[in-house]
Amino acid sequence: MQGPWAKEGAVTLAVAVVLIWLAPLMISTYTLTILIIYGMLGFSLGLIWGFGGILCFGQAAFFGLGAYVYAIAAINFGESTWPMILAVLVPAGFALLLGAMMFYGRLGDVYLGVITLVVTLILFKFINSTAGPQYVIGKARLGGFNGIPGFQTLNVPGNPEAYIWGDAYYYVCAALLVIVYLLVTALLRSSFGRIALGIRENEVRMSLMGYDIAARKTVLFAIGAAIAGLAGALFANWGEIVTPGLFSLGQSAEIIIWCIVGGLGTRVGPILGAAGLAYLKFMLGQQSLIDNTLIMGLILVLFVLFLPKGVVPAVASLWKTSFGRRPFSRVHQARRMRNRGRGNG
């Protein structure tokens, strides 16, 4: 990191610190924590979909897996450091296997979507049916539909008595999101990230240039899963219970809506989309006139029809045409990527 990158990193850090400091003045830290966790989840799909061109309909599978792994490991270990690490590694490993199976099989976009969806369903059905006492991992009962309550929540590493909760937990989550964001920025700046963008734009050309497409897509997929797993572990700590609902199709749908609304091909878009829509849902949850699902569905349909680029790129291009010297290519990238599917029909 040098030159303009160091500058961008510093600016990101400064903006993030100000936001993290100001936000609790308006919204309670309890709500903010979940917004940040959802932001991280949205970010994980935004990375693999927006920058890798991998449309995964089952990002919730990795989220749920992270949460379950954390809960099970926390009950068995009685502290939270190793469970956090496992909650990142296990979903990543699972994604490596799944991704290798899909990408080395050269499956198309649609099949990818269907397989990830089906895998999510399998996990959902399986976890839902584990109510019996025979489903035990170590000391933890899987609990079926009721989920797993009462596990050790986050503590200071090495000191299981010192819990991190409330405001402190909010700052931990926010810091983790900033770290993940900076790491992903660095990743996208590296040659790996550049090649991933190349694969998104034109897979055949990149493979003719000698890059191993399948391996690179698999690794990117696993990185996305690792971030989703981290978000899942943080969610488990926030909710203090994990249920099979984490694996549900509705959860997967929401992640995709966040990305579409926020804007694909940008880093902040999915985070803002996730936090914004989650907050909207929170506000809507306080009224009972109109069903929540209906509004989310309507938002998705309207965005696909009228603003398929998403909010952040639209605002950015508006800003550029109003104040900038020349339109930046990022918007075009997003559009080109979304057009890619058109040729297949």
Place this chain on the structure above:
Amino acid sequence: MDLSVVILVEMLYAVASLVLISSGLAVVFGMMKVINLAHGEFMMMGGYVTITAVGLGVNIFVAMLIIAPLVVGLIGLVVERLVIRHLYGRLVDTMLATWGLSLLFIGLATMIFGNTTTGISTPIPGFTVGNYQINGYNFFIIVVAVVLVIAMLVVLKSTRLGLIARGTMQRPDMAAALGYSPDRIYMATFFCGSALSGLAGAVLAPLVGLVPTSGGAYIAKAFITVIAGGPSLVAGLISSASLFGVVNQVFTFAISPVFGEVALLVSAVILLRLLPQGVTAKFFKGKM
């Protein structure tokens, strides 16, 4: 002996219900290449239409076989005009828009019917084979599925309408040059697909407790059946439905219904990995 009869009937029933679940999607996705993720919700609406109509005093068979397909078909028509029409050829966008529609329908159904389970009793009594009880309604489902498959074959293969529809799906520009309006043919085909989904939902409604989120249970099965079937519409539908139906029932009998479902999904993933173009891309080539 008795047990084997029961198992045979159960397997036929499993295959028939998969054919029913997937037939609407086979038309919409298989022919039109529209990834309709709201397919399950169309089925859910078919079920609610039936229950409402029966509640109003309509004969259950009229409600299931005529009213539900018509109403859901009309809903499909509205959806096609308002949303899908703008997205033809944009695979990923249709997928997202129809997912939005599915959430929207779930929300609507929750507002209208409430988040509770409703149902109607099956109109055909069961009977016994030796020591076992067989649900008589299962035979009705098998008959409906067989009639449906034959009807689809006849319409697609031997009528002028079917020919025009198939031609338009392959080359809309050529169909337009020959004087047919692709726009209207797409519209009509989508109507048929939605009506089939409505029919399936209606016929299966007496067997399941209906909730607004019932559609989710169908959508994955329908998709893997259609995709695993491959390019030939009817032959693909039958071959993949038979395969998955049998796998499902074998594991249901051997272990538990949940494992039956899981085995179905796992076998689908493996099959897609081995034959990514579907069964009929490799076998039964060129059949309808």
